[in-house]
Amino acid sequence: MAGERYDPVAAAHYAAYRPPLHSMILGRALSGDGSFGVGLDVGCGTGYSAVALAEYCRRVYGIDPSPSMLGQATAHERVSYLGGAAERIPLPDHSVDVVTFAGSLFYADAVAAGEEVARVAREGAVVVVYDFEVLLDEVLRRCGVDPQAGGSDYDHRTNFSGAPGLAELMVRSERVSLAVSASELAHVLLSDSHRYDRFAERYRASDPFPALTGELRSAYDRATIEADVYYSKYRTAAA
Numbered sequence: 164m165a166g167e168r169y170d171p172v173a174a175a176h177y178a179a180y181r182p183p184l185h186s187m188i189l190g191r192a193l194s195g196d197g198s199f200g201v202g203l204d205v206g207c208g209t210g211y212s213a214v215a216l217a218e219y220c221r222r223v224y225g226i227d228p229s230p231s232m233l234g235q236a237t238a239h240e241r242v243s244y245l246g247g248a249a250e251r252i253p254l255p256d257h258s259v260d261v262v263t264f265a266g267s268l269f270y271a272d273a274v275a276a277g278e279e280v281a282r283v284a285r286e287g288a289v290v291v292v293y294d295f296e297v298l299l300d301e302v303l304r305r306c307g308v309d310p311q312a313g314g315s316d317y318d319h320r321t322n323f324s325g326a327p328g329l330a331e332l333m334v335r336s337e338r339v340s341l342a343v344s345a346s347e348l349a350h351v352l353l354s355d356s357h358r359y360d361r362f363a364e365r366y367r368a369s370d371p372f373p374a375l376t377g378e379l380r381s382a383y384d385r386a387t388i389e390a391d392v393y394y395s396k397y398r399t400a401a402a
């Protein structure tokens with residue numbers, strides 16, 4: 164979310180569990196494309212999106228500006244993690260075959276990011292921008308937390324539509340259902356630092372995870388939650 168702080172505590176919950184949506188979305192977006200040589204995941208966070216991209220590439224570079232996130236990044240034999248940002252990609256010109264932005268384009272200067280993609284991507288490279296929103300309002304209300312508190316202007320639909328040098332191939336959205344355990348749901352809730360603060364205040368605990376997990380287990384045992392997913396796909400044009 165806009166204004167989100169990715170501190171080590173929130174990053175640890177982010178790393179502990181993320182809904183398995185990255186691979187599902189890429190499966191839809193990259194269906195029929197075969198495999199790629201070099202992939203780039205911009206804003207890789209703790210590595211879920213980079214590892215998902217590695218299913219389609221011989222080598223993936225995941226970049227992120229947050230040391231806390233990179234410090235929790237999932238190790239993978241085909242993934243290398245680098246400090247960097249959408250506007251400053253630490254890779255050579257025309258070295259990448261596929262680029263993904265998983266929930267990170269909103270935070271970037273879209274014009275500068277587009278220029279950097281054009282620089283590092285080979286002609287005809289594929290660019291996928293995707294995101295998802297886990298729908299948690301009902302869970303938050305059941306836990307006594309106002310879902311509207313700490314609102315944000317974050318837009319999950321942010322994409323490169325209309326950007327120069329990128330030919331739009333698809334723009335899609337859909338709603339999916341997910342089965343999660345109480346502990347998995349607690350990790351999702353606490354991976355947002357603003358929600359973490361609200362739960363810490365509610366339970367009067369510096370670590371609200373045990374209390375929240377217990378409450379969720381009593382209420383749900385195993386819950387089914389929904390998520391809205393958004394993805395768009397582009398191909399780079401000749402320089």
